[in-house]
Amino acid sequence: MSVQTKSARASILDAAATAFAEYGVDQTSIDDISRTMNASKGKIYHHFGSKGELICAIVKHSVQLTLDRVGPYFYSDATPSKKLHEMAQAHVTAMISELAYHRVVIEEMRGSKTDKVTVNERMLRSEITALQTDYENMFRKALEAGIKLGQFRKQDLSVTIPSLLMILHAPIYWYEPRGGENISLIAAQLADMAVGAVSL
Amino acid sequence: MSVQTKSARASILDAAATAFAEYGVDQTSIDDISRTMNASKGKIYHHFGSKGELICAIVKHSVQLTLDRVGPYFYSDATPSKKLHEMAQAHVTAMISELAYHRVVIEEMRGSKTDKVTVNERMLRSEITALQTDYENMFRKALEAGIKLGQFRKQDLSVTIPSLLMILHAPIYWYEPRGGENISLIAAQLADMAVGAVSL
Amino acid sequence: MSVQTKSARASILDAAATAFAEYGVDQTSIDDISRTMNASKGKIYHHFGSKGELICAIVKHSVQLTLDRVGPYFYSDATPSKKLHEMAQAHVTAMISELAYHRVVIEEMRGSKTDKVTVNERMLRSEITALQTDYENMFRKALEAGIKLGQFRKQDLSVTIPSLLMILHAPIYWYEPRGGENISLIAAQLADMAVGAVSL
Amino acid sequence: MSVQTKSARASILDAAATAFAEYGVDQTSIDDISRTMNASKGKIYHHFGSKGELICAIVKHSVQLTLDRVGPYFYSDATPSKKLHEMAQAHVTAMISELAYHRVVIEEMRGSKTDKVTVNERMLRSEITALQTDYENMFRKALEAGIKLGQFRKQDLSVTIPSLLMILHAPIYWYEPRGGENISLIAAQLADMAVGAVSL
DNA sequence: AATGAATGAGTCTTCATTCAT
DNA sequence: GATGAATGAAGACTCATTCAT
Numbered sequence: 005m006s007v008q009t010k011s012a013r014a015s016i017l018d019a020a021a022t023a024f025a026e027y028g029v030d031q032t033s034i035d036d037i038s039r040t041m042n043a044s045k046g047k048i049y050h051h052f053g054s055k056g057e058l059i060c061a062i063v064k065h066s067v068q069l070t071l072d073r074v075g076p077y078f079y080s081d082a083t084p085s086k087k088l089h090e091m092a093q094a095h096v097t098a099m100i101s102e103l104a105y106h107r108v109v110i111e112e113m114r115g116s117k118t119d120k121v122t123v124n125e126r127m128l129r130s131e132i133t134a135l136q137t138d139y140e141n142m143f144r145k146a147l148e149a150g151i152k153l154g155q156f157r158k159q160d161l162s163v164t165i166p167s168l169l170m171i172l173h174a175p176i177y178w179y180e181p182r183g184g185e186n187i188s189l190i191a192a193q194l195a196d197m198a199v200g201a202v203s204l
Numbered sequence: 205m206s207v208q209t210k211s212a213r214a215s216i217l218d219a220a221a222t223a224f225a226e227y228g229v230d231q232t233s234i235d236d237i238s239r240t241m242n243a244s245k246g247k248i249y250h251h252f253g254s255k256g257e258l259i260c261a262i263v264k265h266s267v268q269l270t271l272d273r274v275g276p277y278f279y280s281d282a283t284p285s286k287k288l289h290e291m292a293q294a295h296v297t298a299m300i301s302e303l304a305y306h307r308v309v310i311e312e313m314r315g316s317k318t319d320k321v322t323v324n325e326r327m328l329r330s331e332i333t334a335l336q337t338d339y340e341n342m343f344r345k346a347l348e349a350g351i352k353l354g355q356f357r358k359q360d361l362s363v364t365i366p367s368l369l370m371i372l373h374a375p376i377y378w379y380e381p382r383g384g385e386n387i388s389l390i391a392a393q394l395a396d397m398a399v400g401a402v403s404l
Numbered sequence: 405m406s407v408q409t410k411s412a413r414a415s416i417l418d419a420a421a422t423a424f425a426e427y428g429v430d431q432t433s434i435d436d437i438s439r440t441m442n443a444s445k446g447k448i449y450h451h452f453g454s455k456g457e458l459i460c461a462i463v464k465h466s467v468q469l470t471l472d473r474v475g476p477y478f479y480s481d482a483t484p485s486k487k488l489h490e491m492a493q494a495h496v497t498a499m500i501s502e503l504a505y506h507r508v509v510i511e512e513m514r515g516s517k518t519d520k521v522t523v524n525e526r527m528l529r530s531e532i533t534a535l536q537t538d539y540e541n542m543f544r545k546a547l548e549a550g551i552k553l554g555q556f557r558k559q560d561l562s563v564t565i566p567s568l569l570m571i572l573h574a575p576i577y578w579y580e581p582r583g584g585e586n587i588s589l590i591a592a593q594l595a596d597m598a599v600g601a602v603s604l
Numbered sequence: 605m606s607v608q609t610k611s612a613r614a615s616i617l618d619a620a621a622t623a624f625a626e627y628g629v630d631q632t633s634i635d636d637i638s639r640t641m642n643a644s645k646g647k648i649y650h651h652f653g654s655k656g657e658l659i660c661a662i663v664k665h666s667v668q669l670t671l672d673r674v675g676p677y678f679y680s681d682a683t684p685s686k687k688l689h690e691m692a693q694a695h696v697t698a699m700i701s702e703l704a705y706h707r708v709v710i711e712e713m714r715g716s717k718t719d720k721v722t723v724n725e726r727m728l729r730s731e732i733t734a735l736q737t738d739y740e741n742m743f744r745k746a747l748e749a750g751i752k753l754g755q756f757r758k759q760d761l762s763v764t765i766p767s768l769l770m771i772l773h774a775p776i777y778w779y780e781p782r783g784g785e786n787i788s789l790i791a792a793q794l795a796d797m798a799v800g801a802v803s804l
Numbered sequence: 805a806a807t808g809a810a811t812g813a814g815t816c817t818t819c820a821t822t823c824a825t
Numbered sequence: 826g827a828t829g830a831a832t833g834a835a836g837a838c839t840c841a842t843t844c845a846t
Contacts, residue, residue: 012809012810028230028314030228030230030231031230033835033836033837034836034837034838035835035836035837043810043811044810044811044812045811045812045837045838046809046810046811046812046839046840047809047810047811049837049838049839050808050809050810050811051809054837054838055836055837055838111314113377114228114311114377119231119837120720157396157400159393159396160389160393163390163393163394164393164397166374166377166378167371167374167394167397168397170370170371170373170374170377171367171370171371171401173370174366174367174370177313177366177370178366189360190363193359193360193363193364194363194367196357196359197364197367197368197401197402198401200357200400200401200402200403201371201397201398201400201401202397202400203400212826233818233819233820234819234820234821235818235819235820243827243828244827244828244829245820245821245828245829246822246823246826246827246828246829247826247827247828249820249821249822250826250827254820254821255819255820255821412805427718428630428714430628430630430631431630431718431719433839433840433841434840434841434842435839435840435841443806443807444806444807444808445807445808445841445842446805446806446807446808446843446844447805447806447807449841449842449843450805450806454841454842455840455841455842511714513777514628514711557796557800559793559796560789560793563790563793563794564793564797566774566777566778567771567774567794567797568797570770570771570773570774570777571767571770571771571801573770574766574767574770577713577714577766577770578766589760590763593759593760593763593764594763594767596757596759597764597767597768597801597802598801600757600800600801600802600803601771601797601798601800601801602797602800603800612830612831633814633815633816634815634816634817635814635815635816643831643832644831644832644833645816645817645832645833646818646819646830646831646832646833647830647831647832649816649817649818650829650830650831650832651830654816654817655815655816655817719816
């Protein structure tokens with residue numbers, strides 16, 4: 005509603021996320037991003053110290069968005085089964101709603117990176133790791149509660165959790181935003197699968 | 205046929221897959237690969253027309269390996285549930301057994317590639333797509349059979365199949381070849397999850 | 405005239421000289437300087453039209469400081485030998501006392517500079533050249549007087565003068581301001597060397 | 605006499621030294637160098653891993669050349685005074701004969717360098733330091749011998765040596781290769797100054 | 805006076821690819 | 826078959842400078 009629609013920083017973040025999601029992080033140059041924004045490379049470097057920091061900012065935003073959507077369901081009083089189902093649905097909805105941001109995360113999951121990292125980047129990375137740990141812990145607790153109640157199979161959670169999250173990440177790979185798609189149908193089916201995957 | 209333990213081609217393929225898996229396809233130069241082989245860049249270009257062809261060869265090999273491991277279970281007489289379980293186990297075993305090759309595939313799933321592609325590469329790519337389609341069809345048929353028999357939930361298979369495969373791909377992201385790990389335990393648990401995800 | 409301890413201009417000059425001396429003129433950005441001052445880049449550009457002008461101001465200050473220290477001894481009535489010794493001592497003392505400023509001068513002795521120069525900068529440069537010529541002439545006259553009196557060897561002064569000044573500049577390269585160093589000892593020894601270098 | 609006048613490596617070294625000497629190390633880009641050679645930037649990077657390594661190679665060559673010229677006089681049986689005079693003359697001759705290479709050394713004497721250094725570069729640097737230490741030790745021993753014999757003043761050699769070398773380096777700053785200049789005259793005068801600077 | 809955003813030209817470096825030997 | 830030299834295009838990053846506020 006203000007005169008400037010969005011802060012420069014946010015615009016860059018959006019443009020970068022979109023480009024990275026479309027062509028891949030490594031295949032997208034800072035020049036590419038600045039070109040799509042009709043801005044100079046310098047502008048990007050004024051706001052982000054390096055390509056790595058830009059990527060981290062996107063990843064952090066993605067994780068934060070997911071946490072914001074899923075968190076409320078974790079803190080509800082539902083039974084483990086229902087809670088997991090709701091969390092899963094929220095996760096899938098997040099994936100689809102801000103597709104570009106979350107696609108970048110997946111690409112960075114390998115995260116090896118021989119490149120030199122800025123000090124800022126290292127800080128961002130540890131913040132991200134903390135958020136991700138928090139996030140995984142929500143699923144861990146939900147699963148543990150379900151196991152204790154006999155709703156879920158006894159299982160090695162260090163295997164279960166990442167695999168469960170893979171199901172919920174799946175739309176990242178194939179979802180194409182068209183007009184007619186019904187997001188909640190997809191979310192529902194994937195949540196069914198997720199719950200089924202761990203239930204007795 | 206030759207006296208050598210392994211053909212030059214296979215050695216290159218192995219070295220490339222290992223390097224690509226470790227550092228990422230885009231972060232690994234042809235020079236890097238040749239260096240790990242104590243060979244020259246030229247040698248690689250003798251056997252593969254371009255970096256793209258090299259990648260495709262790795263991907264094709266990966267798909268073929270998976271097909272070889274999973275196929276026999278598809279062609280068995282087991283009930284859909286058991287068949288899916290066996291196929292899933294075989295898939296996970298493949299992932300872990302030739303980790304490097306399969307990791308490359310994941311990275312190339314985006315596959316956009318703005319770069320110019322060789323004629324050879326285009327051919328390889330369509331062969332790969334054909335193999336992958338065959339592979340997915342095995343799962344499709346197994347699932348359809350299970351749905352018909354009422355063992356599996358009615359569901360949108362175009363959502364189910366890629367999501368199911370995501371579970372089975374999961375170890376690619378976190379498996380680290382250490383001494384003591386029990387591959388079959390992991391395969392069993394993931395197969396359980398896969399079957400659970402689609403069952404009533 | 406103002407209440408401030410030091411004018412903004414002088415603060416910038418000090419910070420710049422220090423940074424230039426430490427990291428080298430070309431390796432120090434205007435940003436680096438402003439950062440060490442906890443000020444903005446713009447502030448520097450308010451007081452100095454360009455990086456070149458800033459450098460020139462430092463150089464001019466350095467030359468002026470040296471002239472101020474050495475001049476009085478030139479205008480004394482001492483014998484050429486004694487006069488040269490005193491001038492040399494004063495020069496070395498200057499070098500060590502305002503190390504940073506004089507280090508910048510050395511770096512700029514090449515002074516080629518392909519870059520475009522401001523009008524201001526051109527003016528500053530000719531003022532500097534004039535001061536430097538004055539300075540060298542003091543040594544020239546002292547040496548000529550000594551030669552005439554038979555205290556100094558007959559020699560090509562266009563070779564002698566710059567070489568003599570090199571001895572006196574030497575501390576710039578290796579002097580490190582520590583606690584216990586005795587500046588006057590160093591100055592005395594170098595002055596001995598300078599006089600010895602030209603004497604019969 | 606062979607068909608190729610000079611190795612690619614040596615050509616690059618020469619072109620780089622010339623350009624660095626003329627415009628300064630920081631003001632000369634790798635592009636500049638390759639342009640003067642009618643070659644591609646890539647060629648330079650094929651032979652030298654980084655700009656830093658290229659500079660080091662030049663410096664090392666410079667030090668080696670000087671050592672080769674001065675060494676023989678150090679190992680002669682002359683009296684300290686005569687020996688120092690001969691060494692000084694040889695040093696000056698070296699400076700003037702391969703002016704470009706030695707000019708680069710002077711610029712690098714500050715040597716701070718915030719830039720990241722290659723492993724190769726670090727190795728080169730320590731080799732250079734070793735050579736330079738050897739070189740300074742030749743002067744140190746010659747001076748100590750002269751002091752013991754009462755030909756040279758008692759003095760702080762850690763001050764004397766670098767200052768003495770500054771005199772001998774001086775031509776680097778002002779020598780311009782013209783037709784008629786008499787190198788040996790300059791060398792003789794500077795050697796006189798050097799010996800005078802340390803003698804009783 | 806001072807600030808912070810923005811620019812654009814330039815710099816070092818990398819790398820897939822080609823080619824003569 | 827294999828090698829090492831060479832190329833050219835691109836990419837990440839820097840920085841002096843300008844300008845609106």
